[in-house]
Every structure is written in C-alpha cells, then in structure tokens.
Amino acid sequence: MPGVDGSVAGDAATNESASAPGMGGPLGGKAPFSMTGFWAPPTSVKGQNTDLGMNMQLLNVGFPLWQPDDRGMLVGIVNFERLELSGGAMLTGTTQPVPDQLWSLQLGTMHTRDYDNGWNAGGMFLFGSASDQPFAALRDMTFTLAVFANRPAKNERDSWNVSLLYSPTAQLPYPMPGLAYVWRPSPKVEASIGVPFSLTYRPTERTSLALTYVPLTNFNARAARTLVNGWTLYGDYQIYTETYFLSDRIETRERFYVFDQRVSVGAERVIRSGFALNCSALYMFNRQLFQGDNFFSDRSDVVRFDPGVGLSANLVWRR
Numbered sequence: 001m002p003g004v005d006g007s008v009a010g011d012a013a014t015n016e017s018a019s020a021p022g023m024g025g026p027l028g029g030k031a032p033f034s035m036t037g038f039w040a041p042p043t044s045v046k047g048q049n050t051d052l053g054m055n056m057q058l059l060n061v062g063f064p065l066w067q068p069d070d071r072g073m074l075v076g077i078v079n080f081e082r083l084e085l086s087g088g089a090m091l092t093g094t095t096q097p098v099p100d101q102l103w104s105l106q107l108g109t110m111h112t113r114d115y116d117n118g119w120n121a122g123g124m125f126l127f128g129s130a131s132d133q134p135f136a137a138l139r140d141m142t143f144t145l146a147v148f149a150n151r152p153a154k155n156e157r158d159s160w161n162v163s164l165l166y167s168p169t170a171q172l173p174y175p176m177p178g179l180a181y182v183w184r185p186s187p188k189v190e191a192s193i194g195v196p197f198s199l200t201y202r203p204t205e206r207t208s209l210a211l212t213y214v215p216l217t218n219f220n221a222r223a224a225r226t227l228v229n230g231w232t233l234y235g236d237y238q239i240y241t242e243t244y245f246l247s248d249r250i251e252t253r254e255r256f257y258v259f260d261q262r263v264s265v266g267a268e269r270v271i272r273s274g275f276a277l278n279c280s281a282l283y284m285f286n287r288q289l290f291q292g293d294n295f296f297s298d299r300s301d302v303v304r305f306d307p308g309v310g311l312s313a314n315l316v317w318r319r
Helices: none
Strands: 031-043 053-068 072-086 099-115 119-129 141-152 157-166 176-186 189-195 197-204 208-214 216-225 232-245 255-272 275-292 300-304 308-317
Touching: 031 275, 053 300, 072 119, 099 141, 099 232, 119 232, 157 308, 255 308
Parallel strands: none
Antiparallel strands: 031 053, 031 308, 053 072, 072 099, 099 119, 119 141, 141 157, 157 176, 176 189, 189 197, 197 208, 208 216, 216 232, 232 255, 255 275, 275 300, 275 308
16 A cells, blocks of 8 residues: 555554655654655566566655644655656556556645543544546545554553554455554664554664565565764665556456566665665565455456566665
8 A cells, every 4th residue: 555554553563764756754653754765677578579667656744733832743645656667568458558647646734632541542644546537437446544552561561553454455455453562672663562563673872683574475574774974874684565546447347467476685874864865676576466356366367477676776865
C-alpha cells in the first residue's frame, strides 16, 4: 500500500534511515520530510519478447497544523508517488499493456497526545488516489485509517501497544488489529513482541541491527554501522509491495500489485541543519506484476521479469 505498508503508528520501533522506495517519510519513519528518486534499468520479461524498466519519485511531507500545548499536536501529511514502468510489456494472457505510469497521491492528518497517566494515543486519516489515472473515478479513491494507544507496563520501563489499521490498498483489504508488548530490557535492546513485530539491537554505540514485520509480508532487516567521520554504512533486505487500482479494471475489488524482494547496500551522510543524503545500490529478484482481489487471492495476468539492479537516492530532514 503506497506509503503505509510496514509502518503502523505507535510504540513499535521504526528505522529512521532512508531506504529504498516504500520506506521513509512521515509514515515510514520519524522524518517530517523525505524526497526519493529510484531507477532500475530494463530486464527481460519472461515469455514476452520485450523488457521492463522502472523509475520512481517519492515525496513525503509532514507539517504541524495545531499544537495547543506541549502534550499534543495535529500534523498534516502529504504523500506523492509516481512509478513509471517502461518497455511495452503486456499483462500475461491479455491484450492489455502494463500501465506505463502509476500514481499514489494522499493527503491527511495525524494527531497524537500524551496523558497524565502515562498513556499516549492518537490516530491518522489519509485519503487520495492510487491508480494509473488518479482521481478518474470514485472507485479509484483510497483512504487509510489508523488508531493507536500506548499504555505503560507495571514496571514503568516497558509498554503495551494496541492499534487498528485499515486501507483498501493493504495486502489484505480488511481492518487489521494490532497488539504488542514493547520490551526494553536494556538500552541496547528494544523489541515489539506481537503485531506489529520489531526488534532493534545496538551492540555498540555505532552499530545497530533492526527487524520489522507487519502482516502479511511487509518485512525489513537492516544492519548499520556509523563511522567516525560521520558516514553511516548499511545493508538491507526488504520484501516490497505496492498496490494500485487500474482505472479500466472489470472487477471493482481487483487490485494491481507491484512486488519484489530486494537487498541493498548504501551510505548516508548528515549534511547540515538536520538534512541527510542517502544513496544505495539494490539487487531485486522474484519480481512480479499481477492482479487479484487481495495479495493471496487467485492471481491473474501475472507478469514476471528477470532480476536486476537499481539505484536509489534520498534526501531526508529530521529536524
């Protein structure tokens, strides 16, 4: 789901470093601004005498709308994503070409508030369009609704997190409840045990290992090392999914999926005033385009294309 999968508001640990498309921004991390460009050269489409290339641009912005006191804030959110699929491939078994451009445009707000008893709660609402022809019809509109609450545990060190997330462009387009215990046995370890799941381990001040998982297949693993000169080097593994509504689909519930798995290596450098520049090289495999009522329903029109490399550059501001 563009800009949302793999990121549930709450106490779950998030990876603040920018990554490949689908990560970062006001929803995928704690940065109020991120801008990403991504490019992957064409590779051969299986069973077709053509190839398929990808490039993507993303912009995520979060900005304060209202802050009555130091305990709560209302934040505005703008998410923009454009994915270009070049090469002239056809949806398998049809005469329909793969859409050459896919868009995700979303606007919304998020509110969080701290309470005297130690609780923290909030919610988020986004609306927009995720389609090859954005805002062309009401059935192509999408929205995201999330609510969450964090309750301190009895030991006052850990906490409980409950959440509810719904979006018609999620892998499963149904309300997804979450319940997790956030365990902090030491400054080196933080784990969200439950749904969503996350684990962050910092064996030293300069080294970190992080895992995040949100059902059903939103998974990311990262190892990072900060050097003495201010550079951070990292390696990633990610299961990547984006979901759209094609404007000319026959079945209203049918969704168009862009899926792959990817490993990457990259480097990040803080520039100044909270801005950081991140560049990475990726290897992508198990690459597919397909349609279905949900991610695990009977898939149709499956397009498989060869593994390939990609490049990503990201500018992020963390205040």
